Amino acid sequence: MIKVGIVGGTGYTGVELLRILAVHPDVEVSCITSRSEAGLAVADMYPNLRGHYDLAFSVPDVETLSSCDLVFFATPHGVAMRMMPELMAAGARVVDLSADFRLKDLKVWADWYGMPHESPEWAEKAVYGLPEVAREEIRAARLVANPGCYPTAVQLGFLPLLEQGLVDSSRLIADAKSGASGAGRQGKVALLHGEVGESFKAYGASGHRHLPEIRQGLEQAFRSNVGVTFVPHLIPMIRGIEATLYAELRDIADFDRLQNLFEERFRDEPFVDVMPFGSHPETRSVRGANNCRMALHRQENSKIVIVSSVIDNLVKGAAGQAVQNMNIMFGFAETRGLEAPALLP
Amino acid sequence: MIKVGIVGGTGYTGVELLRILAVHPDVEVSCITSRSEAGLAVADMYPNLRGHYDLAFSVPDVETLSSCDLVFFATPHGVAMRMMPELMAAGARVVDLSADFRLKDLKVWADWYGMPHESPEWAEKAVYGLPEVAREEIRAARLVANPGCYPTAVQLGFLPLLEQGLVDSSRLIADAKSGASGAGRQGKVALLHGEVGESFKAYGASGHRHLPEIRQGLEQAFRSNVGVTFVPHLIPMIRGIEATLYAELRDIADFDRLQNLFEERFRDEPFVDVMPFGSHPETRSVRGANNCRMALHRQENSKIVIVSSVIDNLVKGAAGQAVQNMNIMFGFAETRGLEAPALLP
């Protein structure tokens, strides 16, 4: 049984961590912080947790947090990087669900997040926590940068193609769609039900913060530069990401072995499900679950490979992947606490 | 570890049973039947179950079913009553999620379901499986009639008032609303997304099959006749029932003790949550979970008691309550397999 703390627990990733950890047999949540809601019982903010937690939000403090075996950050960007040096000095281990430690090029980070990075030392040491790529590094890590939601869905779908160098890396296209919970739990007019419901649109089509994160991951897999276009869209639903990926095969003859390649690549991955060729993964098939499901498609005799990849943005795209990383870090079975099937319908 | 069979597993209550039982530590689902889908893997129909079940649908047969420790019926009405005599003779224990054994007055049953009842013997012996009322009878039962979704939400909310005889029993009103999954998984135009989405309406307002079931339960609690008006409505969402109940206090002075009365009545119930006076239970607070949450209201100094009661129609209103009944019947902890918090958001 380990003790964990959660910094910034009032958002959707915070409540999702609490939901998952409520039934994790090896974990006790010993503190959850929120400056604005200090004193409020978490079950008063999130009625689904009534009967599961006695905990109240508290003001974050380094001493309490560093007494935990693990600290999750579920904060807006900029918070974790400021607390990290002190927390690391106090010996903590951290899974950061924010964007603070995801990018290795801190100039790029500063450009996209609009502020200088304040913890270059830990940005360098942080392990980018995509278990399907970096399981061993995660095991030993003190600081894991939990991947973004879109980057998780997009990278997993492109990985086998890029690792094997099968596609024209200069022409990758990722057309991705997310439910509204991905935008967080802030009182903004643009996120109202009256604005989001019964409508669909692209957003960030001229550039989104997840683009450099996606590119970094793809370039690492390809071991060279890649050119990727990434357009996110907002779906009138709460949870779920679907990414439709387009890549051009360098040798059209490779089409015959793609399905097998994908199945092999993820054969031992507990949370990646390569569906039969020509399937259409539905976001509801992963709702509330830590799975990524994907399937391959080809139109007529085209050289374009199409991959459709789905995750729950709050689970494999955030809190679930964070728990998966925690399981790896502490030597628990990787699926511990993440076994329940998705909620369908 | 017990073996269970599921008859009629292609509908929403069937997949919900499979979802819940997938993580129940004491249960193995050993067969699931469907005449129309025999041979199809359940994971091919329900992709959320990929990796959880190897099972395929099979044609129902009494021998296989009676070799199970428990059989769930998740069939349209009329099916269970026809199979029951033979199955009971073979020694089976059954939780029937259909309406076949819920009503004790078989003339009323025949009127509302449009066919004569074919198993009067077992209709008499069946235990109406609302654990908050009949826990001990359920423990010993061979055949449990699992309550309907609306009747569960409505009865639980009215029970404390009727058991204590505090209200005018001739003027009960239950205005109830349900998500579309309550109508089942049949290819009907009226249930299309294009018909149900972004719209709201009453249905069955001149009389709905759950009315006699509600009345039977309320009369048992009141130990006399009651007059109840029940109007269901269709919400443009998938899961969840909210029932707003109106009753007139016989003695207005009783208002002061109502909150306490409700809390006492359900103090030991693991799945009924009486929220603070004046709260507004949300259906999402029970999505995917076996809880019923309720709260009391009063307007100005009125003698009308208002109770708002929410459940997930597929869980406490169907498959979850069936598993709760199974837990009681087999001496498992009542909350076994039903511990996870609701999925919110």
Place this chain on the structure above:
Amino acid sequence: MIKVGIVGGTGYTGVELLRILAVHPDVEVSCITSRSEAGLAVADMYPNLRGHYDLAFSVPDVETLSSCDLVFFATPHGVAMRMMPELMAAGARVVDLSADFRLKDLKVWADWYGMPHESPEWAEKAVYGLPEVAREEIRAARLVANPGCYPTAVQLGFLPLLEQGLVDSSRLIADAKSGASGAGRQGKVALLHGEVGESFKAYGASGHRHLPEIRQGLEQAFRSNVGVTFVPHLIPMIRGIEATLYAELRDIADFDRLQNLFEERFRDEPFVDVMPFGSHPETRSVRGANNCRMALHRQENSKIVIVSSVIDNLVKGAAGQAVQNMNIMFGFAETRGLEAPALLP
């Protein structure tokens, strides 16, 4: 051709007024005000209006407004009452969509709206603009208080029963449900898609501001006191109100003539549609249209009359009714600009 101004045009009732007036052949919108958005083109805020309006938001000023033939207020409560004396002195005619002039008892108004009323003179002179009740007074009015959304749906459904004194006026129950646009267009967490979507709940069940407005209207129809319980609920959709009304007949023999009574009462009303007995009006059947559709129900041989009444909260419940009032005030055909059928599906 008349010139109209709109004060406070950034909310959902503001854009709805603009949408309706865009095709009204006798109206030109000559100014629309918003302090916070002054200078912004309305089509930049509301892309559905691109190509329909050249207008930009401006700072409200009495001189410009009083040069209009009619001014609509689509402001939060408290704004109209402060501007009204000066505007009336300048000779304006006004339809106020806010709550400022709906209640005649200003003590009640102050209690529910949390501030003293600042324009008692005009509160007294204002005509409550439910055309089905006060058409002639509206025709001559200088200031029309446009009814609230819930009060419109509830009053229209109860009116025939109360005007004829057929029901027990002490036991009226109105269980009403609304889409999220009724809560307005403000950046509040509780109104996010992530909070409202796929969930249903009662709110204001212990008392809602529309209760005294409903009671005032019903008492006027009944010419005596009434006891009414009103519980609103939030539907996970954008537009539409359904109210299910319950009343107890004083003489059960009257049931036979109710359908006829309702049809007669509204025979000449262009926007009230009494559907066949036992119908279930859908909110989508009035989406974007100024209609109220209603139907009667009875369960078994009960003495309870059930009325289901639907409107679009933004049209007959706000902007459409305001235009209907304008048409009456200026002698246009009452249906002018309001002829298009509802958007279904």
Place this chain on the structure above:
Amino acid sequence: MIKVGIVGGTGYTGVELLRILAVHPDVEVSCITSRSEAGLAVADMYPNLRGHYDLAFSVPDVETLSSCDLVFFATPHGVAMRMMPELMAAGARVVDLSADFRLKDLKVWADWYGMPHESPEWAEKAVYGLPEVAREEIRAARLVANPGCYPTAVQLGFLPLLEQGLVDSSRLIADAKSGASGAGRQGKVALLHGEVGESFKAYGASGHRHLPEIRQGLEQAFRSNVGVTFVPHLIPMIRGIEATLYAELRDIADFDRLQNLFEERFRDEPFVDVMPFGSHPETRSVRGANNCRMALHRQENSKIVIVSSVIDNLVKGAAGQAVQNMNIMFGFAETRGLEAPALLP
């Protein structure tokens, strides 16, 4: 005033035609046919039309139809082609909303629609009714093949690029998303609210019937072969299509003139709105309206042009475009009956 007939009026395009034509000042709908619903009043099937039509569905017959000035077909594919020779011989003019006359290569048509084409003569003579491309041919046409929904959104967005030959025509990608009404009004399990709601998926990713139609239109604009990949997706909403289009500029310097090129191309088009560079068109901005709105995007200094294009699949993607074509054919103002702004929110 012309008389029009509608063949196959029970689907969503049928009711949408009726909705639009109800307020068209130059049109009277004199007959609407449905074999299965003959005798039923249209207002009994579509309550939004109560008070607008006295019409009942009738059995289709050529004599009645050919007495109309124009006949709309809103039938499944295969119906119009069988009736066309006789109807044309009787002198009718037709706008066919089905797919029967959209493709010029009848071998391709037969492959995708699974039956031989039975009216090659009229397939050759039919005019593909995209007014932005073929206005003059439409004016003179006796038979107009109304474009598909996806093909309308996709072609309009690509047209300026292909007409000018600015992009690599071998690498076009159209990632398109549609609300559920696009799948029609048939009682299929896959279209239930319980299946479609709160989920998102690709479908037809290995090949969809609209692919050859899109390619035919793009090749006509490019005057040579094109290679296009088209993946449709299902959005959990009712109306609206968004297509995100990706094309690679042949000369990166052309980026600077693209916005101007698009604006010029559509300057005189009443229903195509080129929004400012970098905008994000929302489907709700065209809900119920005949507009196509589009905007251009570029990421960093990429040579990929991104176009986001939105329409209402039932309006500009079906019934609205059909009425636009009718207006052109009969010399009415092209916007007649199509002037109302979209319904937002």
